[in-house]
Each structure stands twice: as structure tokens, then as C-alpha cells.
Amino acid sequence: MPSTYQPPVATMRFLLExxxxxxxxxxxxxxxEEVTSELAGEVxxxxGRMCTERLAPLNLPGDAAGTKLVDGNVVTAxxxxxxxxxxxxxxxxGLAGDPEFGGQGLPRTVQIMLDEMVxxxxxxFGLFPGLTRGAAEALAAHGSDELKATYLGKLVTGEWCGAMALTEASAGTDLGLLRTRAEPRGDGSYAVTGTKIFISSGDQxxxxxxxxxxxxxLPDAPAGVKGISLLLVPKFLPGASGAFDERNAMSVGALEHKMGIxxxxxxxxxxxxxxxWLVGEAGRGLNAMFTMMNAERLFVGIQGLGLADAATQNAVAYARERLQGRAADGRPGPVPIIAHADVRKMLLACRAFVEPARALAAWTAIRMDSADRHPDAATRDAASADVALLTPVVKAAFTDFGFETTVLAQQVxxxxxxxxxxxxxxFVRDAxxxxxxxxxxxxxxMDLVSRKVTLNGGAPLRAYLDGIAADIDKSDSGDLAVxxxxxxxxxEEASATIAAASGDADALGAAATEYLNLFALVSLGWMWVRILAAAPALEDAHSRDTYAALAAYYxxxxxxxxxxxxxxxxxxxxxVMALDEALF
Structure with a gap:
């Protein structure tokens, strides 16, 4: 049976309300002020209807057809x-875009829930609008008034698309090694020359x-990351008529042959x-690009969550329909495989991740909205610190656990x-x-342990952990609270160990992924504490029982x-460091 998808709007509304x-x-x-959970639910x-009726049916055939490069032009599925x-x-x-530039001005919280469903x-498909939104945010934060007037409105509404071109064959994570150059032309523009790889949505x-x-x-740029600038390079330039119909000197050299997407x-x-054209200050391109990169990192975490949910939905449906074996309670076989303990464990593990991850994503998005708009400066700063702390966790844990979830769902x-x-x-390949x-x-x-844990002397981490402890203390969630x-x-102990190891690259490197996973497990457990505290508000007894069982499994x-x-x-x-490199 082909995969299907049902948007989890009811669950989203429960979380918001x-x-x-x-x-x-x-x-x-x-x-x-006028945006309510009811309005968000309607949107x-x-x-969700658009995702189910229009996008999901294109997913499997799009994977089979792929993209092609024909005479230098990309042909999409x-x-x-x-x-x-x-x-x-x-x-x-433009759901959460600035109304000044054609956006609807809704909260990021609603945008992130849309991102999950897409x-x-x-x-x-979702990468096209997702990368476009990231480009719009970077341009809004760092672009000149002239660039914003020309490009931002089209990006916000999605009429034009966006892409980020960072990676080169010799410069992956270490962007300080990049070689692409930009020569000033004397009229405010630059001639950009170089080759970038792995450019998602680079053309269509x-x-x-x-x-x-x-x-x-730039020609006088020093070596390293401080010498990097950010430039806006459109596929089409304004021609003689003023319309953007003149092809810029850029082309697709090849399409990457990939495992997924x-x-x-x-x-x-x-x-x-x-x-x-230069975006922001010369030599501060990485600073400007990180506006886009941080937005995209949260977006990628949501991708992991979305894939996990889609895979889980299909695994549950299959387990109810697939007949095989006899049940342990003596029922005559064959029985649906959901009756078997090992299958149930896999399904429980999937849902025990998806439900609190959706809650944590929405909590982080609400903090983003507060960081952007709250009238009190201290509140904005605290919210910004929370977002900085959670960004690497959402990106890494949601995608690691999301991949695990798709594999479990496939195993069913x-x-x-x-x-x-x-x-x-x-789902597995895409994840x-x-x-x-x-x-x-x-x-x-590494970002979490080397920068975020000790941010502002560790005050944001302390406030975040105190908030978790307070919710546990007022919880009556039984074994979960214990x-x-x-x-x-x-x-808490691990955080002290990380703080004490500050500056020790080996110690931080050996502990980094372990600490992030520990941080994520506690954060997801915190969301389970909050979900159980709110569950009595549900009128549906089946939903209350489901949450109780999933939390107990967690x-x-x-x-x-x-x-x-x-x-x-x-x-x-x-x-970790004991074995000599030559002996590997």
C-alpha cells in the first residue's frame, strides 16, 4: 500500500490551547494580539488539506522521477x-512574513507547524519555500534598503525563490577555506566567480x-572567516525593459546524485x-549568513520531526492491517501484527518521540516570537537566549531521533x-x-557544548533547567516525574562537567554528542510532563489514555x-584519543 499522510492538526491545537x-x-x-489558537487551528x-491533497501525492512519484539537467537547465519532477x-x-x-513586504504576519509558531506538515x-518540495524564507530573513536583517526594495517582497511572497551558496569542494564546515571571489566593478556591483557544491534549490x-x-x-580580504563577504546574486537581472529577463553569468554545472530527496x-x-551586490558589511558575510543558517537549522530539525510523523502514521496503519502469527493471549491467528509486543515497542518508541518533539518545537517557536516582538527588552533577551540554546538541540536531536524513528517504522x-x-x-533515505x-x-x-552551555556565564542554561525542575515539582505524573x-x-552534573572542560577540545569533542542527546532526552521528557498536566482538558478519554501510555513508555x-x-x-x-591515528 502506498504511503499516506494525515495532518496532526487536532494535536497541534491541543498543544497551543x-x-x-x-x-x-x-x-x-x-x-x-488577535492571533488565537482557534485562528491558528483554522489556518x-x-x-493540512493542501499537504494531503496536493503535496503528498507528488512525493513518491517525485522520488522516482527525480530531477534532470537538460541542456544546462534543471527539469523538476x-x-x-x-x-x-x-x-x-x-x-x-509568506505566512509569517513581514506585511510590509507582502507577508501575512502570523506567528513563527504557526509557520513551524506548517513546515512540519509540508x-x-x-x-x-518543502525545501523550495523553506530556503526562500531563510534568504528573505537574511536579506531583511542585513540588506540595504535598495536591495530590500528590489528583492525582498518577491522573496517573502515566494514569487521568487532563494538559495544559499556556501559549500565548496575544499571548504565544507571550515568556510574559511573558500575560494570564490568577488571583484568590485566600480558601480556598486561585484563580479562573482567560483564554484559551489551541494546547493539545494540552486535552480528549477x-x-x-x-x-x-x-x-x-573580496580582493583585499584577509584569510580565514573574517575575510568572507555575502553577496546577493540573482539568476535573472533587469534587462533593457526593466523586467528581470536577462540571464546572469551563472549556471548549473551538474546535479548531485543523492541517496535521498x-x-x-x-x-x-x-x-x-x-x-x-554586497549584503551587509564587507568581511562580515558569515555573520549575515548565520541569520539564514540558524533559521534553516531549526527548519531542518522540523524536517526530521515531519518525516518521523509521516513514517509513524504509515507504520501504525500497516500494523493494524497486516495479519501474521498468533497473539500471546491465545486468540486464534493470524492476528494484526500490532498485537505482538516487539511491534508495539517500535510503534510506541516512534510516537513517544513525535508527540513531545512537536511540543518542544512549538515551545521554541513561541520563544522566537517573543524574542522578535515582546515589548520588554529583558524578556526579549531571555527568549533569544532560549532560542540560541535550543537551536542546535532541535536540529541535531530531532534529526537523529527522527532518522531512528523512520528506520523503526520501516522495520514494522x-x-x-x-x-x-x-x-x-x-522516508529513511530522505531523513x-x-x-x-x-x-x-x-x-x-560542539556548538552546544562550546558556546551555548556557557553563554552569558551559563545563565540561560540555568534558567532553562530551573523551568524544567519547577514543572516537575508541581507535576503528579508518577513514574515519569521520578x-x-x-x-x-x-x-545538571553533566552541564557542570562541560563548563569545567571549557577550552579543552578533546574533552568537549568526546562529550558533545552525548551531552546533546542527554539534553534532548530531558527536554522531551519535560514536554511529556507538560502534556500530562494538560491532558485532563481533553474531552476524549481515548486521547487521555493514549498520552498516559506513551508517557509511561517514555x-x-x-x-x-x-x-x-x-x-x-x-x-x-x-x-577516545588513546589509539594512534596510524592504527585506525
């Missing part, structure tokens, strides 16, 4: 160009402009003296999960890239992983 105090949070933010219902035009016509790209329905056949944000070096054109881009299908037509192996792009998860973990207190104590089967990560942190770097 009862778990995260969305209405009160928005009421305190200028410009969002998400329409978005059948139906993608038409679907993108409908997506733009309906106003979805990612679940069709990850390859939607018939619109594509705005590339390209990292390059086959319907997403990942390009090798050649810039051959292409015309571009047995041999059918290995067959393309079932759709499950596509794999989320652990790699926008900064590998190891890089995210297990959470133990896991939180491990995280407490008994998932939280014990905290002890493993804590033990590895205590072990230190000695055994």
Missing part, C-alpha cells in the same frame, strides 16, 4: 512547478527568479563573473518496508540528509538512555 498557553503568549506581543486545517505556483497563489510562503508530505523550472546568497572573498535539485553552481513493514512502492524506504546538511549534527553538538528528576540531575524505555549518555560524559576523552 492547553500545553503551551499560546493565546496568552501571543496577547503579550504587539502585532499578534493549519487549510494548510512532474507536477512540482504547478504545485509551487498553487502554493504561492494561496499565500503559504516536510511530512513532501520533503523535496518554475519560471521565476532565484536569488542566491553567495559567500565570497531525489526530487530536490541539489546543484553544482558555477558563477562566471556573475553580477552580485518487514520486507515490504524495503520496497519502494510502500514509501517507507524513501538521512537532515543529519548532515546545515551543519552536521556533530557540529551542532525518572525525570533522576535524568535532570544527570544533566519514562520506562526511553529516559533510561540518559544514564548511558551521562556515563559516557564521565568517561572523558582518554579512551
Amino acid at each position: 492547553h500545553v503551551l498557553d499560546f493565546d496568552a503568549q501571543m496577547a503579550a506581543l504587539p502585532g499578534l 493549519l486545517t487549510m494548510a 512532474p507536477g512540482f512547478a504547478e504545485a509551487y505556483a498553487e502554493f504561492v497563489e494561496a499565500g503559504w510562503p 516536510s511530512a508530505a513532501n520533503l523535496s 523550472d518554475f519560471g521565476n527568479n532565484i536569488v542566491h546568497l553567495v559567500l565570497a572573498r 531525489h526530487a530536490q535539485p541539489t546543484c553544482v553552481m558555477n558563477y562566471d563573473g556573475a553580477t552580485g 513493514f518487514g520486507g515490504h518496508g524495503y520496497i519502494h512502492e510502500a514509501g517507507m524506504e524513501q 538521512r540528509i537532515t543529519q548532515i546538511y546545515e551543519g552536521t549534527n556533530g557540529v551542532q553538538a 525518572q525525570m528528576r533522576a535524568a535532570l540531575a544527570m544533566l 519514562a520506562s524505555y526511553v529516559l533510561p538512555r540518559a544514564g548511558l549518555h551521562a556515563a559516557r560524559i564521565v568517561a572523558g576523552p582518554a579512551t
Whole structure:
């Protein structure tokens, strides 16, 4: 049976209304006072319908068809160009965009929930508007008034698309090694020359402009990251008539042949003296690009969540229908495989991640809205610190755990999960890239331990952990509260160990991924505490029972992983660094 997708709008509304105090949070933010959970639910219902009816049906055939390079032009999978035009016509790209530039001005919280559904329905498609939104945010924060007047409105509405061009063959994570250069032309523009690889949405056949944000070096730039500048390089320039119909000196050299996201054109881009304009200050391009990168890192975490949910939904449906074996209670066989304990464990593990991850994503998005709009400066600063702390966690943990979830869901299908037509192996392949792009998860973990844990003397971390402890103390969630207190104590001790190791590259490197996973387990457990506290508000007894069972599974089967990560942190770097490089 081909994969299907049902938007989790009811769950999203429950989180907004009862778990995260969305209405009160928005009421305190200028410009969002009238945005309620009811309004958000209506918007998400329409978005979910679009994902189910328009995007999900293109997912499997798009994966099979892939993208092609024909005479130097990218040809996307059948139906993608038409679907993108409908997506733009309906106003979805500008959902949280600035109304001054054609956006609808809704909260990021609603945007992130839309991102989850689009990612679940069709990850390859979702990268087009997702990268465009990131480019718009970077341009809004750092572009000149002239550039914003020319390009920002088209990006916000999605009429034009965006892409970020960072990576080169010799410059991956270490962007200080990049060689692309930008020569001033004397008229305020630059001639950009170089080759970039792994450029998602680098080109397509939607018939619109594509705005590339390209990292390059000016002639007098020093070596290293301080010598990098950011330039806006569009696919089309204004021609004699003023219309953007003159092709810039940039081209697609090749399409990458990838493990997953086959319907997403990942390009090798050649810039051959292409015309571009400086975004922000010369030599501070990385600072400007990080506006886009941080937004994209959160977006990628949501991709992991969306894929996990889509895979889980299909695994549950299959387990109810697939008949095999006899039940342990003596029922005559064959019985649905959901009756078997091992299958149930896999399904429980999937849902025990998806539900609190969605809550944590929404909590982080609400903090983003507060950081952007709250009238009190101290409140904005505290919210910004929370977002900085959670960004590497959401990106890395949601994609690591999301990949694990897609693999478990595929396993439920047995041999059918290995067959393309079932759709499950596509979820696994697509999920794999989320652990790699926008900064590998190891890089995210190093960011957490080397920068975020000690940010402002550790005050944001202290406030975050205190908030978790306060919710546990007023909880009556039984074994979950007991297990959470133990896991939180491990995280407290591990945080002290990380802070003490500041500056010790080996110690931080050995502990980084362990600490991030421990942090994530506690954070997801915190969301379970909050969900259980709100569950009595649900009228449906089945939903209350479901949450109770999933939280109990999380407490008994998932939280014990905290002890493993804590033990590895205590072990230190000695055994990691002991083996001589030549002996590997």
C-alpha cells in the first residue's frame, strides 16, 4: 500500500490551547494580539488539506522521477512547478512574513507547524519555500534598503525563490577555506566567480527568479572567516525593459546524485563573473549568513520531526492491517501484527518521540516570537537566549531521533518496508540528509557544548533547567516525574562537567554528542510532563489514555538512555584519543 499522510492538526491545537498557553503568549506581543489558537487551528486545517491533497501525492512519484539537467537547465519532477505556483497563489510562503513586504504576519509558531506538515508530505518540495524564507530573513536583517526594495517582497511572497551558496569542494564546515571571489566593478556591483557544491534549490523550472546568497572573498580580504563577504546574486537581472529577463553569468554545472530527496535539485553552481551586490558589511558575510543558517537549522530539525510523523502514521496503519502469527493471549491467528509486543515497542518508541518533539518545537517557536516582538527588552533577551540554546538541540536531536524513528517504522513493514512502492524506504533515505546538511549534527553538538552551555556565564542554561525542575515539582505524573528528576540531575552534573572542560577540545569533542542527546532526552521528557498536566482538558478519554501510555513508555524505555549518555560524559576523552591515528 502506498504511503499516506494525515495532518496532526487536532494535536497541534491541543498543544497551543492547553500545553503551551499560546493565546496568552501571543496577547503579550504587539502585532499578534488577535492571533488565537482557534485562528491558528483554522489556518493549519487549510494548510493540512493542501499537504494531503496536493503535496503528498507528488512525493513518491517525485522520488522516482527525480530531477534532470537538460541542456544546462534543471527539469523538476512532474507536477512540482504547478504545485509551487498553487502554493504561492494561496499565500503559504509568506505566512509569517513581514506585511510590509507582502507577508501575512502570523506567528513563527504557526509557520513551524506548517513546515512540519509540508516536510511530512513532501520533503523535496518543502525545501523550495523553506530556503526562500531563510534568504528573505537574511536579506531583511542585513540588506540595504535598495536591495530590500528590489528583492525582498518577491522573496517573502515566494514569487521568487532563494538559495544559499556556501559549500565548496575544499571548504565544507571550515568556510574559511573558500575560494570564490568577488571583484568590485566600480558601480556598486561585484563580479562573482567560483564554484559551489551541494546547493539545494540552486535552480528549477518554475519560471521565476532565484536569488542566491553567495559567500565570497573580496580582493583585499584577509584569510580565514573574517575575510568572507555575502553577496546577493540573482539568476535573472533587469534587462533593457526593466523586467528581470536577462540571464546572469551563472549556471548549473551538474546535479548531485543523492541517496535521498531525489526530487530536490541539489546543484553544482558555477558563477562566471556573475553580477552580485554586497549584503551587509564587507568581511562580515558569515555573520549575515548565520541569520539564514540558524533559521534553516531549526527548519531542518522540523524536517526530521515531519518525516518521523509521516513514517509513524504509515507504520501504525500497516500494523493494524497486516495479519501474521498468533497473539500471546491465545486468540486464534493470524492476528494484526500490532498485537505482538516487539511491534508495539517500535510503534510506541516512534510516537513517544513525535508527540513531545512537536511540543518542544512549538515551545521554541513561541520563544522566537517573543524574542522578535515582546515589548520588554529583558524578556526579549531571555527568549533569544532560549532560542540560541535550543537551536542546535532541535536540529541535531530531532534529526537523529527522527532518522531512528523512520528506520523503526520501516522495520514494522518487514520486507515490504524495503520496497519502494510502500514509501517507507524513501522516508529513511530522505531523513538521512537532515543529519548532515546545515551543519552536521556533530557540529551542532560542539556548538552546544562550546558556546551555548556557557553563554552569558551559563545563565540561560540555568534558567532553562530551573523551568524544567519547577514543572516537575508541581507535576503528579508518577513514574515519569521520578525518572525525570533522576535524568535532570544527570544533566545538571553533566552541564557542570562541560563548563569545567571549557577550552579543552578533546574533552568537549568526546562529550558533545552525548551531552546533546542527554539534553534532548530531558527536554522531551519535560514536554511529556507538560502534556500530562494538560491532558485532563481533553474531552476524549481515548486521547487521555493514549498520552498516559506513551508517557509511561517514555519514562520506562526511553529516559533510561540518559544514564548511558551521562556515563559516557564521565568517561572523558582518554579512551577516545588513546589509539594512534596510524592504527585506525
